[in-house]
Each structure stands twice: as C-alpha cells, then as structure tokens.
Amino acid sequence: MDAFERLASQARIETAGYGVPNPDGKVVIYRMRRAQRAFDNPALEAAIEAANLLEKPVVVFFGLLARHPHGSLRTYRFMLEGLCDTAGRLSRRRIGFVMRICAGASSEHEFARLCSELRPALIVEDQNPMRRREPARPNSLGAPLWSVDADVIVPCALLGREHYAARTIRPRIREKLAAFLKPVGNRQVRVPFREPRGLEKTAPDLSLLETLALDRLVAPAPGFRGGTSEGLRALGSFIRERLGAYDRARNHPESDGTSRLSPYLHFGQLGPHTIALAVRDADAPLSSRNAFLEQLIVRRELAVNFVRFNRHYRSLDCAEPWALRTLGEHARDPRKYCYTARRLEQAETHDELWNAAQCQMVESGWMHNYMRMYWAKKILEWTGSAREAFDVAVRLNDRYELDGRDPNGYAGIAWAICGKHDRAWGPERPIFGKIRYMSYDSTRRKFDSRSYIKRWSR
Numbered sequence: 001m002d003a004f005e006r007l008a009s010q011a012r013i014e015t016a017g018y019g020v021p022n023p024d025g026k027v028v029i030y031r032m033r034r035a036q037r038a039f040d041n042p043a044l045e046a047a048i049e050a051a052n053l054l055e056k057p058v059v060v061f062f063g064l065l066a067r068h069p070h071g072s073l074r075t076y077r078f079m080l081e082g083l084c085d086t087a088g089r090l091s092r093r094r095i096g097f098v099m100r101i102c103a104g105a106s107s108e109h110e111f112a113r114l115c116s117e118l119r120p121a122l123i124v125e126d127q128n129p130m131r132r133r134e135p136a137r138p139n140s141l142g143a144p145l146w147s148v149d150a151d152v153i154v155p156c157a158l159l160g161r162e163h164y165a166a167r168t169i170r171p172r173i174r175e176k177l178a179a180f181l182k183p184v185g186n187r188q189v190r191v192p193f194r195e196p197r198g199l200e201k202t203a204p205d206l207s208l209l210e211t212l213a214l215d216r217l218v219a220p221a222p223g224f225r226g227g228t229s230e231g232l233r234a235l236g237s238f239i240r241e242r243l244g245a246y247d248r249a250r251n252h253p254e255s256d257g258t259s260r261l262s263p264y265l266h267f268g269q270l271g272p273h274t275i276a277l278a279v280r281d282a283d284a285p286l287s288s289r290n291a292f293l294e295q296l297i298v299r300r301e302l303a304v305n306f307v308r309f310n311r312h313y314r315s316l317d318c319a320e321p322w323a324l325r326t327l328g329e330h331a332r333d334p335r336k337y338c339y340t341a342r343r344l345e346q347a348e349t350h351d352e353l354w355n356a357a358q359c360q361m362v363e364s365g366w367m368h369n370y371m372r373m374y375w376a377k378k379i380l381e382w383t384g385s386a387r388e389a390f391d392v393a394v395r396l397n398d399r400y401e402l403d404g405r406d407p408n409g410y411a412g413i414a415w416a417i418c419g420k421h422d423r424a425w426g427p428e429r430p431i432f433g434k435i436r437y438m439s440y441d442s443t444r445r446k447f448d449s450r451s452y453i454k455r456w457s458r
Contacts, residue, residue: 003053004020004021004050004053004054007046007049007050007053008050008146010046011155011157011158012042012046012148012149012150012155012180013046013146013147013148014127014146014147014148014149014157015144015145015146015147020144021050021054021121021122021143021144022119022120022121022122022142022143022144023121024119024121025054025056025119025120025121025122025142025143026056026057026118026119026120026121027051027056027057027058027059027096027118027119027120027121027193028047028048028050028051028054028056028057028058028059028120028121028122028123028124029047029058029059029060029061029114029115029118029120029122029123029124029143030043030044030047030058030059030060030061030123030124030125031060031061031062031111031123031124031125031126032044032060032061032062032086032125032126033062033125033126033128034126034127034128034150034151034267034268035126035150035151035268035271036062036079036082036083036086036267036268036269037082037086037089037228037268037269037270037271038060038086038089038090038093038095038228039089039186039228039271039274040183040184040186040270040271040273040274041126041150041184041268041271042126042148042149042150042184042271042273043124043125043126043148043150044058044060044095044124044150045184045185045186045187046124046146046148047122047124048095048187048188048189049187050122050124050146051122051189051190051191052187052189052190052191054121054122055190055191056121056122056191057094057095057096057189057191057192057193057194058095058096058189058193059095059096059097059098059118059193060090060095060096060097060098061098061099061100061111061114062083062097062098062099062100063099063100063102063106063107063110063111064083064099064100064101064102064107064202064204064208065102065104065105065106065107066101066102066103066211066212066213067103067105067212067213070215070398070399070404070405071212071213071214071215072214072215072216072217072218072399073209073214073215073216073218073219073220074218074219074220074221074365074400074402075218075402075404076208076209076212076214077206077209077220077226078220078221078224078225078226078263078267078402079226079267080204080205080206080208080209080226081206081225081226081227081230082226082227082228082267082269083099083204084204084205084206084227085226085227085228085229085230085269086204086227086228086269087099087203087204089228093186093188093189094188094189094192094193095189095192095193096193096195097201098114098199098200098201099201099202099203099204100114100200100201100202101202101208101212111141112140112141115141115142115143117196117199118196119142120141120142120143121143122143122144122146123141123143123144123145123146124145124146124147124148125145125146125147125148126147126148126149126150126151126268127147127148127149127150127151127156128151129151129156129304129307129308129407130307130308130313130405130407150268150271151268151272151304152272152300152301152304153173153177153180153181153272153273153276153297153301154172154173154176154177154180154297154301155180156301156304156305156308158176159172159173159305161309162305162306162309162310163302163305163306164320164421165302165421165422165423166298166299166302166421169298169301169302169305170298173297173298173301177297181273181276181277181280181297182273182277183273183277184271184273184274215399218399218400220365221263221364221365221366221402222363222364223260223364223365223366224260224263224365224366224402226263226264226267226269227269228264228269228270230264230269231261231264231269231270232270232274234259234260234261234264235259235261235270235274235275235278238259238260238261239278239279239282239284242257242258242259243259243279243282243284243288243289243292244284244285244288245257245288246258246259246284246288246289246291246292247285247287247288247290247291248288250291250292250295250369250370251369251370251446251447252370252446252447252448253357253368253370253371253447253452254447254448254449254451254452254455255447255448256368258368258369259275259292260366261275262366262402262403262406262408263365263366263402263403265300265403266402266403266404266405266406266408272296272297272300275296276293276296276297279292279293279296280293300407300408302411302421303407303408303410303411303412304407306318306407306410306411306414306420306421307407307410307411313407313410313411313414314394314410315387315390315391315394316386316387316390316417316418318414318418318420319414319418319419319420320418320419320420322419322424322434323418323419323420323424323434323435324418326424326428326432326433326434326435327386327418327433327435329433330428330430330431330432330433331385331386333430333431334430335381335382335383335384335431337349337350337381337382338382338383338384339382339383341383341392341395344358344379344382344383344392344396345358345362345396347359347362347458349378349382351378351440352453352457353374353440353443353444353449353452353453354374354375354378354440355457355458356452356453356455356456356457357371357372357374357375357456358375358396359456359457359458360456361375361396361397361400361401362400363456365400365401365402366401366402366403367401369412370446370447371452372412372416373412373415373416373438374438374443375393375416376389376393376412376413376416376417377416377417377432377435377436377437377438378438379392379393379417380416380417380431380432380435381431381432386417386418389417390413390414390417390418393413393416393417394410394413397409397413417435418435419434419435419436422435422436425437
C-alpha cells in the first residue's frame with residue numbers, strides 16, 4: 001500500500017476517516033458537489049488514481065436537491081445543462097455516473113443508500129469551503145473518506161488561517177504557485193464501471209425543471225448556457241477577443257471587457273487550472289495576462305480563504321474591529337434616501353446608474369464587477385443600518401446572480417459594506433465612516449455610464 005499512502009499524503013487531499021481502503025469494497029465513489037466537471041478535476045483525478053492502484057472502477061454520485069433555498073429556474077437550468085455535459089464526458093471515460101433526486105435538505109440519505117448498494121473501497125469528495133468543517137471522525141459509510149480541494153490552484157489548507165488582504169495572501173500563494181499551477185491531467189481508468197442491474201438513478205435532463213420546487217420568477221439567464229464545453233468556448237472567445245485589452249477595459253461596464261467565466265467557475269464546470277494555464281500561455285500582452293491572473297488566483301483564492309476560515313462570511317459579523325467600530329459610530333447618521341428591500345429589488349431608486357445595475361442582474365443573471373462594488377456600497381448608504389444592508393445585498397445577490405452563493409460574491413459584499421480585505425479610509429464620511437466611499441459622479445466619470453444606463457434601464 002506504499003503507493004496508495006503516498007497518494008493519500010498529497011497536499012491537496014485531506015483525510016476525514018480512518019483506516020486503509022475497505023478490502024471488500026467494489027468501487028471508488030467520487031461524491032461530486034462543487035466541482036461539477038469531468039475535465040481537469042483534481043478530485044476526480046485523485047479518485048481515478050486511487051482506483052487504478054486498487055484495481056477498482058470509479059462511479060460518480062451527484063445528489064440533486066428537489067428543494068433548495070436558492071433554487072431557481074436560472075440556477076437549476078444552468079446546472080442541469082452542465083450535468084448533461086459532465087455525464088457524457090464521464091461515460092466516454094468509462095466512469096459511472098449516478099444522479100439521484102434528494103427530497104430533503106441534503107443528499108446525505110441518498111448517498112448513504114448508494115454506499116450500502118455499491119460497497120465502496122474508498123470515498124472521495126470535493127471540498128466546499130462554505131460548509132462548516134467538523135472534526136475528523138470515523139466514517140460511518142464503511143470506507144475511508146478523502147476530501148480534495150478542487151476549487152482553487154493552491155490548496156486552501158496550506159494557507160492555514162484567514163488572510164486579511166491581498167497583500168498578505170499574495171506572497172504565500174506565489175511561493176507555492178509553481179508546485180500547483182500545472183496541468184491536472186485526465187487519466188484513463190483501468191477498470192471500467194459496469195452498472196449493476198436495477199441501480200436506481202436519474203438522468204440529468206432539462207425536463208426535470210418541471211418537477212422540482214424552484215423559484216420560477218427568476219428566469220434562465222439568456223446570455224449563458226451551462227456545461228464544460230460551453231465554458232471552454234467562452235474561455236476561447238475571451239482569450240481571442242478581450243484578453244488583449246483586459247488591463248485597460250475590465251473596469252468599463254458599458255463595453256464589458258471581462259471574461260464572464262464566473263458562472264462556470266461557481267458551478268465547477270470549469271476549473272481554475274484550465275483557465276489560468278490557457279491565459280498564461282495566451283498570445284496577449286503580459287500586462288493583461290498578469291492582471292487577469294491576479295484576479296483569478298490571488299483575489300479569488302483570497303475570497304475562498306475568507307469563507308473557509310470566517311464562519312460569519314454571510315453577515316456583518318465577518319468585519320474587522322475597526323470597521324465595526326466606525327460603522328457603529330455612524331449608525332445613527334441621517335440618510336437622505338432610505339429604501340425598503342422591495343424597492344431596491346424592483347430598482348426603484350433615484351439613482352439611474354444603480355437602477356441599471358440592478359436591472360442587469362435581475363434580467364441577465366450577471367452584473368459587471370465594477371458595478372457590483374457601486375451597487376453594494378449604495379445599499380449601505382440607502383438602508384437603515386449596515387447589518388440590514390449586508391443582509392439585503394446577500395439576499396439579492398444569491399437570488400439573481402448566476403454566480404451567486406459563491407465566495408467571490410460574499411467577499412465582494414463584505415469589501416463594499418464593511419471594508420473586508422480593505423483598509424480604513426479618510427476623511428470620515430456620514431454613514432460610511434472610514435469605509436471606502438464611491439459616488440455617482442466619480443463612478444460615471446470612469447466609463448460611459450450613459451451607454452450602460454441606456455442598455456439596462458427599463
């Protein structure tokens with residue numbers, strides 16, 4: 001078992017369970033959660049490598065929740081489009097795929113049932129940094145459990161603690177980047193999975209949308225189609241058409257010089273290795289490539305670090321003491337405008353630029369990164385308290401953004417409303433105190449706001 005033990009000791013793998021693989025086990029099961037792809041997936045590759053050492057087949061399990069607090073036609077259609085793509089890719093790699101509809105609030109019951117049916121020798125899962133981590137304990141599923149960080153390039157566990165700014169995490173990432181920024185590999189299985197007779201599963205199909213309890217007021221995003229194949233096409237288009245000017249154009253919402261890859265990253269349909277290596281090796285100016293890789297690696301992995309190590313990432317309690325202090329000192333400052341959550345959701349404010357950003361999010365499922373900052377800061381300015389502002393921003397983001405419910409979104413809201421990953425700014429302003437301020441006039445001078453407003457206003 002020396003080769004197996006060496007594989008288990010890799011920095012990307014965390015063990016949560018005890019003992020060697022079950023000698024009576026028949027398969028290696030990969031429990032797919034965030035990394036919903038069969039291409040450049042470190043968790044899947046760890047499962048395949050272990051299975052090849054054990055001379056076992058690999059089967060992937062995905063539990064589709066019939067009811068989800070943020071389940072909408074928008075998110076579920078994109079996810080199911082991706083799962084259709086993933087199922088086909090797994091089949092071509094001779095890997096099994098079992099998707100089951102889960103009636104409760106989690107997929108634990110269905111996964112345990114599958115384990116009792118297939119008797120795994122080993123279980124592998126991809127990590128979700130937004131889940132509360134529990135101490136390692138004996139695994140009740142009859143096999144050791146490996147947890148693999150497939151969401152970032154440098155495994156989050158190696159950073160050890162919450163980092164407070166890009167300047168503190170950047171050197172830690174850079175010193176380890178060469179060891180991890182390399183092709184993931186897409187190895188072949190030695191033993192193909194042969195499906196036992198009567199194995200219960202549900203094929204990923206868009207017709208399922210008619211049977212699930214979804215928020216049907218949030219329509220599918222018209223400019224996005226889910227799946228690894230679609231994500232690769234979007235990546236290629238970005239590199240050909242917009243990467244060359246990324247360092248200059250990325251903060252211009254009216255022309256949208258960004259990659260628009262965040263939904264594919266959020267659902268794990270593309271992995272960061274795929275994108276980073278393609279951009280690093282692209283025929284584009286070094287300044288643009290470096291600017292993009294700073295966002296993809298340093299800033300994105302700072303956000304993942306934030307949600308993994310700060311359990312209050314969805315509320316104002318995530319803030320640093322200086323931010324809570326300055327917001328508290330200005331909590332009673334009068335608001336010139338004060339809007340209810342409903343009026344904000346309906347884009348019924350005096351600010352036509354903010355209204356346009358809200359409409360872009362509601363109608364398209366995506367908001368330009370620069371406008372997200374302005375959008376959240378104005379919610380702070382126009383609601384009764386910083387805590388209310390944080391809650392409203394999270395609720396709107398998670399309901400309408402195709403890439404909502406994501407570390408990047410929570411970190412962005414925390415940056416805008418309570419100065420997370422930022423510093424104290426002076427002079428102090430009403431309501432904001434020492435939190436960085438953005439104004440309508442200064443923002444619209446940075447880009448063609450009239451064009452943006454005309455495009456997205458109702």
